[in-house]
Amino acid sequence: MLTRALIVVLAILNLGVATWWLLRDEPARAPLPPHPTGVAELRWLPGGTDAAVAAQASAAAPTEALVEREAAPATAVAAAPAPAPAPAASASKSVEPVKTPEPVATIAKPAPEPVAGKPAAPAAPPRCLALGPFADRAAATAAQSRAGNLLGQVRLREQPAASGSARYRVLLPAAASRDDAQATVKRIVAAGLSDYYIISQGEGTNAIALGQYRNREGAERRMAAVQAAGFQPRLVASGDAGQWWLEGQLGAAAEPAQAQQRSGAAQQRSLECTRLR
Known part of the structure; x- marks a missing residue:
């Protein structure tokens, strides 16, 4: 019995609240403050570039809004710089001017270095x-x-x-006597040398000749061989x-x-x- 009474009371209360909501008066909206003269109106644009274009086409303000478009997909903001500072009582928001980016200095790239291991130019002959x-x-x-x-x-x-008349002779100095010259010849033979003879007359008497040559190179080779055997010959040139x-x-x-x-x-x-x- 008590439960039924509570249900009836709740139904009557709901019906009363619904009736009050339907019959209440609509609250009046407060008027917007007057727009200051000479100041661009700042509006929020819900879209991107297309919304900014639509807002410019429908704007009734005497001055055009500035539209800053960024490369990134961000919301464009339209604003125009005020010709004079806004009064303290103005409710509009000031928009900071966009700073122009400073030019970036170009750094010259260094010349490429020579590749290691590259073959050098051939040397001159x-x-x-x-x-x-x-x-x-x-x-x-x-x-x-x-x-x-x-x-x-x-x-x-x-x-x-x-x-072709030049001649080169390899000689051992003249000995004091014929016997001394013959003793020297025995030493020459023992050293394994050949092609020798004892001069018996003239200025070179008792000297021992060890060969005659047409060019100096052959004579010098003969001298080297005689010197290797332990003797001290000399080279004598004759003719032209x-x-x-x-x-x-x-x-x-x-x-x-x-x-x-x-x-x-x-x-x-x-x-x-x-x-x-």
Whole structure:
């Protein structure tokens, strides 16, 4: 019985609240404050670029709003800078001006470095020449000293006379007597040397000749063999004298004319470097 009474009371209360809600008066809205003259109206745009364009088309304000469009998909904000500072009583919000980005300095990229391991340019081939002619070996030796480091792998070469009459003899000094000369011959034979004879007349009496040659190179080889056997021979030239040449390889920064001038040679000739080996 009590439960039924509570249900009836609740139903009557709900019916009363519903009737009051339907019959109540609509509250009046407060009027908006007047818009200040000369100040752009700030409006919120719910969309992106299309919403900003629609808002500009429908705006009734005398001044156009500034629209700042960013590259990122952010909401565009339309605002126009006020010509004069707004009064303190103005309810509009001030919009800060957009700062123009400063230009970024361009940093020049350094030139690429050479690749490690890249093969270097091939070196220039060696150059060789002959300088001369010189009257004798002493003059050629002096020219070699004057040339200095302009020439490397230097050698002295004698060119026989054109007539072919030059001769080179390898001699042992004259002995005091014939018997002394014969004793020396026995020592020569014991050392394994051959091609010898004792001079019996003239200025070289009792001297021992160990060979006669047409070029100095052959005579010098014979002298070296005799010296190796323990003797001290000498070289005697006869007939027309030959010419001496200074042969060598040019330095890296040297020129043929420079080497010729420094050595004092009258001529220069190109030479194959293989001849110096």
